Amino acid sequence: MAQLTRRLRAASAQEELTPSQTSVLGRLSREGPATTAALARSELVxxxxxxxxxAALEERGLIARTPDPSDGRQVVFSLTEAGVRLHGAGRRNRRSWLADAIEGELNPDEQQALAAAVPLLQRLVAW
Structure with a gap:
């Protein structure tokens, strides 16, 4: 799994980001704006x-902070347009690499076995 993750990261447009930064961009894209504390809990840091x-993502203009609508003492972070573009490009590049690898390296039976394993992997990730 680690080798696959490294190959996918190399195929991404986000290779100049750390794995933690890439993960936070993905979480903000999937789940929407979040506080520092909520992101830390979700990312287990x-x-x-x-x-x-x-701070690193904000400095690069990939995320922006706004006051928390329910608690003005806190701030929430969300993706900027640049963050959305970078995250989308990375996702497209990873999917393209993976689709090419599956088509080019696996025969039809292996492709079917891989497709059958996806729900199992999703259950493990959610555990």
Whole structure:
């Protein structure tokens, strides 16, 4: 799995980002705006580490902060247009690489076996 992850990361337009930064962009894309604390919990890191990740993304203009509508003392982070574009390009590149690899390296029976394994892998990820 680690080797597959590295190959997918290499195929991504986000290769200049750290894995943590890429993960946060993906989470914000999937789940929408979030506070530092919520992101830290979701990513299983300390809030101090998440603050560093968010600062790097904000400095690059990939995320923006706004006041939390339910608690003005907090801020929520969301993707900027640049963040949406970078995340989308990375996702397209990873999918393209994976589709090409499956088609080019696996025979039809292997492709079918892989498709059958996807629901099992999804259950493991959700566990």
């Amino acid at each position: 300390r809030p101090q580490s998440m603050r560093l990740t968010l």
